[in-house]
Amino acid sequence: MLEIKDLKAEIEGKKILNGINLVVKPGEVHAIMGPNGAGKSTLSAVLAGRADYAVKGGEVSFNGNDLLEMSPEDRAREGVFLAFQYPVEIPGVSTTNFLKTAINEKRKYLGLEPMEATAFLKFMREKMELMEMDKALTSRSLNEGFSGGEKKRNEVFQMAMLEPKLTIMDETDSGLDIDALRLVSAGVNKLKDGERSFVVITHYQRLLDYIVPDFVHVLYKGRIVKSGDASLAKELEAKGYDWIKAEVEQEANT
Amino acid sequence: MLLETIKKDFIQYKSQAESGEFLTLREAAFAEFEKLGFPTTKHEEWKYTNLKSITDNTFQSTCEIKSLVNELFNASIESKLTANFLVFVNGSLVNELSKIIEKDNSIVISSLATARKNNQVIFNQHFGKYAKVEGQAMNALNTALLSDGAFVFVPDGKTVAHPVVIFNISDASDINVLAQPRNLIIVEEQCTLTIVETYYATGINASFTNVVTETYAGKGAHVEHYKIQQQAGVCYQNNFTQFFQEADTNINHVTLTLDGTLVRNNLHFYMNGENCNSLLYGLYVTDNNDFVDNHTRVDHAKPNCFSDEKYKGILKGHSTAVFNGKIMVHLDAQKTNAYQRNQNILLSDDATVNTKPQLEIFADDVKCTHGATVGELDEESMFYLRSRGIPENMARKLLLTAYAFDIAEKIKIPELVELLEQKIDGKL
Numbered sequence: 311m312l313e314i315k316d317l318k319a320e321i322e323g324k325k326i327l328n329g330i331n332l333v334v335k336p337g338e339v340h341a342i343m344g345p346n347g348a349g350k351s352t353l354s355a356v357l358a359g360r361a362d363y364a365v366k367g368g369e370v371s372f373n374g375n376d377l378l379e380m381s382p383e384d385r386a387r388e389g390v391f392l393a394f395q396y397p398v399e400i401p402g403v404s405t406t407n408f409l410k411t412a413i414n415e416k417r418k419y420l421g422l423e424p425m426e427a428t429a430f431l432k433f434m435r436e437k438m439e440l441m442e443m444d445k446a447l448t449s450r451s452l453n454e455g456f457s458g459g460e461k462k463r464n465e466v467f468q469m470a471m472l473e474p475k476l477t478i479m480d481e482t483d484s485g486l487d488i489d490a491l492r493l494v495s496a497g498v499n500k501l502k503d504g505e506r507s508f509v510v511i512t513h514y515q516r517l518l519d520y521i522v523p524d525f526v527h528v529l530y531k532g533r534i535v536k537s538g539d540a541s542l543a544k545e546l547e548a549k550g551y552d553w554i555k556a557e558v559e560q561e562a563n564t
Numbered sequence: 565m566l567l568e569t570i571k572k573d574f575i576q577y578k579s580q581a582e583s584g585e586f587l588t589l590r591e592a593a594f595a596e597f598e599k600l601g602f603p604t605t606k607h608e609e610w611k612y613t614n615l616k617s618i619t620d621n622t623f624q625s626t627c628e629i630k631s632l633v634n635e636l637f638n639a640s641i642e643s644k645l646t647a648n649f650l651v652f653v654n655g656s657l658v659n660e661l662s663k664i665i666e667k668d669n670s671i672v673i674s675s676l677a678t679a680r681k682n683n684q685v686i687f688n689q690h691f692g693k694y695a696k697v698e699g700q701a702m703n704a705l706n707t708a709l710l711s712d713g714a715f716v717f718v719p720d721g722k723t724v725a726h727p728v729v730i731f732n733i734s735d736a737s738d739i740n741v742l743a744q745p746r747n748l749i750i751v752e753e754q755c756t757l758t759i760v761e762t763y764y765a766t767g768i769n770a771s772f773t774n775v776v777t778e779t780y781a782g783k784g785a786h787v788e789h790y791k792i793q794q795q796a797g798v799c800y801q802n803n804f805t806q807f808f809q810e811a812d813t814n815i816n817h818v819t820l821t822l823d824g825t826l827v828r829n830n831l832h833f834y835m836n837g838e839n840c841n842s843l844l845y846g847l848y849v850t851d852n853n854d855f856v857d858n859h860t861r862v863d864h865a866k867p868n869c870f871s872d873e874k875y876k877g878i879l880k881g882h883s884t885a886v887f888n889g890k891i892m893v894h895l896d897a898q899k900t901n902a903y904q905r906n907q908n909i910l911l912s913d914d915a916t917v918n919t920k921p922q923l924e925i926f927a928d929d930v931k932c933t934h935g936a937t938v939g940e941l942d943e944e945s946m947f948y949l950r951s952r953g954i955p956e957n958m959a960r961k962l963l964l965t966a967y968a969f970d971i972a973e974k975i976k977i978p979e980l981v982e983l984l985e986q987k988i989d990g991k992l
């Protein structure tokens with residue numbers, strides 16, 4: 311599904327990703343953890359196609375296509391979805407109109423007819439129920455005046471609507487209350503079908519209680535320095551990152 | 565040269581005019597105009613606005629009306645409204661297109677020329693009292709050589725059920741034309757009125773419109789005033805609008821400038837009583853070599869008044885926009901609340917904006933804020949939309965439309981907003 315080879319990226323001359331290697335197979339859930347400033351959001355932004363970051367080396371292929379060559383919209387229409395760490399507020403653009411445009415643009419790209427208005431509304435209502443999204447929220451401007459938790463829930467609601475093949479969640483759990491955390495996890499688990507894959511960036515084990523990862527990676531200084539199974543997250547929760555940092559330093563010295 | 569034509573026009577007018585108060589007023593105005601001359605970029609208020617392309621040209625006043633204006637009128641958004649219509653071509657009333665549906669006989673909706681005969685007392689009481697000619701060359705010129713215009717009188721306590729549409733067409737099919745419409749709107753105590761002032765143009769020659777609108781709002785009156793400028797072709801316009809507000813009045817004004825070669829809007833509010841609300845909203849969408857200048861002035865002359873001003877621009881091509889927003893808080897205008905914002909989005913490297921807020925505050929207990937921005941579309945918003953599969957051009961349009969509709973929606977006639985939004989959409 312996703313194959314990242316030796317990916318290097320920088321912003322304003324500052325090296326942030328220093329050779330990332332990661333393979334995500336269909337149906338897998340990968341968790342990425344790591345200290346603040348390690349480059350997790352940068353990795354997700356590069357994968358989604360944000361132009362501010364200059365890719366300085368490496369390759370990314372997505373279902374056989376060169377992802378780095380594609381525009382952000384084409385990546386989305388091929389099935390990549392990024393749930394943003396900080397979703398932007400867009401006044402004047404209604405959530406409904408935005409989603410209808412997004413879905414129909416994707417369908418057009420895939421050679422499908424646009425969704426009928428009634429079918430769309432029915433589909434949207436289903437997903438709103440799933441995410442327990444209040445009607446008042448979707449009738450408002452996109453994210454405008456939403457609370458932090460509501461914005462995050464809206465990201466997952468959009469994911470549910472767009473049914474991506476690969477979802478990258480950038481700290482979607484941060485700022486969520488316990489109930490919202492359950493909802494978000496349910497949204498993800500509902501979408502799991504053995505084909506769709508997830509890359510879940512998080513600082514906390516608690517999300518991984520609900521969305522159980524097949525692999526856990528630690529990103530530090532722009533590199534994946536350790537990988538393991540779900541137990542690695544528990545170990546990190548208990549011990550923090552110091553021991554990993556120490557390991558990295560030691561390796562560098564030898 | 566325009567000046568020579570104008571001098572001839574005035575001599576001709578004088579030779580036919582009846583003597584009396586009105587003539588004396590106009591002679592004085594012409595003397596003031598001759599003293600001042602056309603504004604040049606040496607005047608502080610006209611620093612960015614060069615009228616040379618107008619003053620070096622010739623324009624003629626004409627009363628001839630062609631049938632093709634009917635088509636233009638009938639094809640317009642405004643003509644679809646349930647409303648009272650006063651239609652002017654090159655400043656002259658077109659009877660067959662004008663239509664008054666107001667049933668209350670105490671409410672007057674007519675041409676200015678008719679009102680001067682039929683409503684002399686009211687006319688003399690208000691005409692020229694609010695839009696000053698002293699030091700205002702273009703107002704002086706309009707007063708001296710006004711063509712015709714709209715007259716609306718709403719007596720105490722009345723509500724005008726449907727909007728009054730003042731529909732102006734510049735027809736430059738044969739020659740360069742000059743029109744100097746003059747509107748007088750008198751809304752007495754506790755009245756409600758909606759005005760739609762709209763400008764179109766046709767023809768391959770140039771047109772110059774120099775218009776003055778005076779509105780008097782009596783105590784507790786509510787006036788909605790929408791100005792829509794979409795003159796295609798080579799069209800110059802100087803537009804002066806003065807509101808004079810007594811206590812407890814509410815005025816909601818929206819200016820949409822969607823086309824025009826050179827448009828200079830002067831929008832003035834004078835709050836002559838307490839508890840007034842003045843809302844000033846504007847949107848300009850410019851392209852090619854268009855030039856749009858919005859000069860606004862709000863005089864907070866009395867305490868406890870509120871003004872909110874928001875002007876937004878979208879600039880394409882080699883176009884230029886000017887915004888100058890003056891807020892004068894007079895000495896005894898305590899507890900004034902005044903807000904002002906000017907935002908601009910430049911879609912081309914060749915477009916220019918000059919924006920200047922001007923706050924002059926003489927009272928000490930006031931709340932005033934202002935801000936101006938000039939920039940491109942928000943990168944983060946663009947990326948967010950694109951990351952959901954919306955292509956770049958569509959994402960841009962979604963954002964621009966949202967940005968523009970924020971102003972268009974201040975117009976409280978849903979049918980008009982809907983059609984205008986389609987129009988704005990087309991321009992983006």
Ligand SMILES: Nc1ncnc2c1ncn2[C@@H]1O[C@H](COP(=O)(O)OP(=O)(O)OP(=O)(O)O)[C@@H](O)[C@H]1O
Pocket residue numbers: 321322324326344345346347348349350351352353395
């Ligand atoms: N626009 C920018 N200009 C300069 N430095 C930047 C910019 N964006 C990110 N960085 C830097 O890149 C590094 C990685 O940032 P990134 O947001 O990817 O970290 P992160 O792992 O997501 O951290 P967190 O856990 O706090 O979200 C940080 O040191 C950050 O300051």
Ligand SMILES: [Mg+2]
Pocket residue numbers: 350351352395480481
């Ligand atoms: Mg981050």
